[in-house]
Amino acid sequence: MSSIGIIGSGFSGLSAAITLANKGHEVHVYEKNEMSGGRARTWTQDGFTFDLGPSWYWMPEVFEKFFEDNGAKVSDYYQLERLSPSYRIYWSKEDYTDIPSDLDELGDLFESWEKGAKQHLLDFIDEAEIKYKIGMDDFVHRPSYSFLDFAEWQVVKNIPRLNLVNNFASYIRKYFKHEKILKILEFPVLFLGDVAKRTPALYSLMNYADLKLGTWYPTGGFGSVAKAFEKLAIEKGVIFHFNSNVEKVICEGREATDFVINGQKLKHDQWIASCDYEHFDQKLLPQSHRNYSPSYWGKRKMAPSCLMYYIGLDTEIPEILHHNLFFDTDFDAHASEIYDKPAWPKEPLFYSSIPSKTDNTIIPEGGENLVLLIPVAPGLEDTEEIREKYFQIMVERLKKSTGLDISKHIICKRTFAYKDFVEDYNAFRGNAYGLSNVLTQTAFLKPSIKLKKIDNVMMTGQLTVPGPGVPPSIISGQLVANEVLKKLPSIQSVNA
Numbered sequence: 489m490s491s492i493g494i495i496g497s498g499f500s501g502l503s504a505a506i507t508l509a510n511k512g513h514e515v516h517v518y519e520k521n522e523m524s525g526g527r528a529r530t531w532t533q534d535g536f537t538f539d540l541g542p543s544w545y546w547m548p549e550v551f552e553k554f555f556e557d558n559g560a561k562v563s564d565y566y567q568l569e570r571l572s573p574s575y576r577i578y579w580s581k582e583d584y585t586d587i588p589s590d591l592d593e594l595g596d597l598f599e600s601w602e603k604g605a606k607q608h609l610l611d612f613i614d615e616a617e618i619k620y621k622i623g624m625d626d627f628v629h630r631p632s633y634s635f636l637d638f639a640e641w642q643v644v645k646n647i648p649r650l651n652l653v654n655n656f657a658s659y660i661r662k663y664f665k666h667e668k669i670l671k672i673l674e675f676p677v678l679f680l681g682d683v684a685k686r687t688p689a690l691y692s693l694m695n696y697a698d699l700k701l702g703t704w705y706p707t708g709g710f711g712s713v714a715k716a717f718e719k720l721a722i723e724k725g726v727i728f729h730f731n732s733n734v735e736k737v738i739c740e741g742r743e744a745t746d747f748v749i750n751g752q753k754l755k756h757d758q759w760i761a762s763c764d765y766e767h768f769d770q771k772l773l774p775q776s777h778r779n780y781s782p783s784y785w786g787k788r789k790m791a792p793s794c795l796m797y798y799i800g801l802d803t804e805i806p807e808i809l810h811h812n813l814f815f816d817t818d819f820d821a822h823a824s825e826i827y828d829k830p831a832w833p834k835e836p837l838f839y840s841s842i843p844s845k846t847d848n849t850i851i852p853e854g855g856e857n858l859v860l861l862i863p864v865a866p867g868l869e870d871t872e873e874i875r876e877k878y879f880q881i882m883v884e885r886l887k888k889s890t891g892l893d894i895s896k897h898i899i900c901k902r903t904f905a906y907k908d909f910v911e912d913y914n915a916f917r918g919n920a921y922g923l924s925n926v927l928t929q930t931a932f933l934k935p936s937i938k939l940k941k942i943d944n945v946m947m948t949g950q951l952t953v954p955g956p957g958v959p960p961s962i963i964s965g966q967l968v969a970n971e972v973l974k975k976l977p978s979i980q981s982v983n984a
Contacts, residue, residue, distance in 0.1 A: 489513055490976045493747060493756035495734055498526020499958050500948040501762030502717040503554065503965025504972075509724035510558045511973060516756065517721070518732040518749055520763075525714030527913060527920075528958070533900040535852035536800035538859060539711050540904065542958050543841045544811070545704040546697045550624070550959035551713070554966065558720065565716035567707045569846065574703040575811035577672065581888045585668065586809065589702055602666040612663045615649075616696035622646045623693055628954035628963050631971055632932040651689035652927060659689035671819055678837075678863060681791035681924025683823045688927050703811065705846050713958075734763070739777045742943045758944050758972050762965065765935050765951035767914035777941045789929060791921035791956060792826050793866040793906055797879055800900040801856040807890050810845040814838045814885060822863075830865030832874065838862045838882055858894065866917040870906040879903070922956030937968050946972060 490513050494501050497519040509515045523529055527541035548568065555562050562568070573586035588594045591613065595606035626646075630637045638647075651659060660673050674684045676694040681687075706712050718728070729749075738746040738753070746753040761768045766785050769778050817835035825833045841859040844851045851857050860882050887893050906918035923929050934955070937947045948968040950956035955964075 490757040492516070492758045492760065492972065493518065493754065494760045494762055495747070495768070496520075496526060496762035496949070497524035497718070497728065498762055498949065499528065499714070499717065499961040500950070500965035500968075501526070501760070502714070502721055503962045504760050504762065504948055504969040505726045505965075506554075506558050506717065506721045506724055507966050507969035508972065509721065509726045513976070515721075515724075515726045516729060517726060518729045518734065518747075518754075520731070520733040521912060522730055524718045524728065524730075525711060526762075528710050528714040530709065530711035530714075531798060531902060533902070534800055536855065536857045536900060537709060537711070537850040538798040538800075538857055538902075539709045539841075539843070540796075540798070542710045543843070543859065545706055545710065545713070547624070547701060547959040548704055549701075550962055554962050555720070557966070558724070560720055562716075565719060566712045568704045569707065571703045571705055571810055571846065573809060574698070575813060576809040577668075577675075577813045578816050578889055579668065580816050584889075585672075587672065587699075591700055594699060598664070598666075598669055601668060602664060605664060605666065605669060608663040612660070612692070613696055613700055616692040617700065618649055619651070619690055620693040620696040622650060623690070627931065628960060629967060630931075630953075631937055631967060632934065632953040633936065633938060634932050637932060651692070652930075654689040655685050656687040656689050656691055657684035659692065660684075671815055674819075675813060675815075678823060678826075679792060679921050681789065681827075681921065681929075682926055683820075683827050686827075686926060688925075688930070691925065705810065705843065707847060707849070709843055709847070709850055710958075734768075734772055737768075737772045737774070737777075737945075739774055739942060742941060744777075744942050744945050758946075758975065760946050760948055760965075760968055760972065762948050764914040764916055765947055765949060766916035768947070769935075771914075773942075777939075779939050779941070779947075780935065785916070788916075789924040789926055790866045790917055790919045791924050792863040793868070793909060793915075793918045794920045795862045795864055795875065795878055796904040797858075797860040797882070798900075798902045798904070799858045799860070799894065799898055800851070801858060801894060801897045802854065802899050803892070803897045804844075804854070804856050805842060805858065805886075805890055805892055805894070808840070808842060808845070810842055812840045812842070814840070814889070816885065816889075826863060826865045830868065832864065832868055832878075833862070836862045836864075836878065836881065838885070840882075840886070855899070863920075864905075866906070866919045868906060870918075875903045875905060916951065922950035925955060937964075937971065943975075 494517045505515045529540045531538045572589035578584045598605035735748045822833045822837045839861045844857045909915035909918040948964045954960045
């Protein structure tokens with residue numbers, strides 16, 4: 489049995505810990521914050537429970553397969569409910585669309601806007617399914633050390649079907665013309681790290697995840713998923729150390745000999761860093777052992793950061809769903825203010841999550857818990873005045889759409905933005921969604937899971953393969969754990 493230390497308890501760290509402990513190894517997880525979950529932590533106040541991070545539960549089969557791989561079932565740890573409608577899009581004060589969870593109903597909706605669109609939707613989803621299955625069943629499970637990982641015929645023959653060269657904007661316009669349909673399909677791309685015209689058509693696989701596989705809700709919120717992973721980890725024997733901050737890594741030769749955590753030197757046979765990659769590489773490693781240069785990191789293109797508000801209300805919000813997208817301003821202008829000319833948006837798009845519409849266990853009786861999110865460029869100036877300015881903008885927009893002035897009903901309120909991402913997660917440039925998913929940062933072109941100058945440390949998480957998001961992070965942890973397992977016999981023989 490080998491001893492393994494894991495830095496960070498986000499989903500990639502939890503996934504790696506469970507995978508290794510399931511094989512009988514001694515696993516210790518060191519987390520700088522007071523609870524597990526990383527960006528999927530929760531905050532409770534005045535009887536309200538808020539998910540601080542993810543709120544969209546997509547790709548349920550990734551979670552199910554992970555639990556099955558480790559001798560468990562999702563249903564033994566938390567319950568899922570498929571949302572119907574999946575979500576609502578507000579186009580203006582009096583114009584909104586509820587997105588059906590049933591694909592046939594969605595096709596009828598598209599057909600009402602554009603003749604022939606229902607069949608085009610079915611054709612589009614069929615192609616998206618092919619991309620999804622090639623990507624999720626094969627590509628994302630490769631360590632991506634180099635292009636050779638993708639050189640075998642089984643992979644090469646599928647590359648043309650992935651539409652890596654075509655851009656997403658032009659690809660979807662081969663199927664549809666209606667502006668509302670295009671915005672429905674483009675909305676997931678907004679969080680992938682660039683505008684649709686510079687994002688590979690490959691990412692229509694996200695539309696398959698959205699429109700075919702559906703939007704789900706785990707009872708208790710997304711934090712219940714993180715708690716389920718922690719519970720499974722503990723059952724496997726994983727030992728957690730909270731409020732444990734890594735201060736530096738001491739290296740000799742090709743080995744990280746000690747991790748200094750809360751002033752104490754700690755040793756393990758193998759380490760996995762599930763913390764922010766750039767922070768680990770540039771701040772914790774000695775300069776002689778860093779994987780990349782400052783200029784390398786400076787050239788990375790990032791997905792957005794975000795400005796978030798968590799608000800507990802003493803009343804229900806009328807005429808609104810669990811998930812709501814407010815596209816009642818210029819979509820392209822806001823996207824440009826994220827990616828082309830980074831600036832605080834003049835007229836922001838925003839998202840509201842009201843999980844109490846589905847789950848009354850997370851609120852006091854008669855209350856409502858509301859999360860508001862504006863995607864913004866990473867690295868912008870972050871002040872309390874700016875946060876309050878945008879809060880008032882969204883209060884007014886919500887009032888126009890629902891008739892309720894939420895400012896008169898606030899019991900508790902918390903904001904979260906650039907400074908908090910840096911403080912709580914050491915997030916590179918205060919990002920919320922990792923690296924941009926442009927072609928030049930895909931697969932083996934991402935920061936590597938393997939360190940060039942250190943043999944007993946590997947990297948996992950949203951800044952390496954396969955990429956950002958909860959399902960990819962789960963896969964990342966499992967992938968890296970399996971790479972570590974290949975090393976352990978040689979470690980054992982040395983220790984013997």
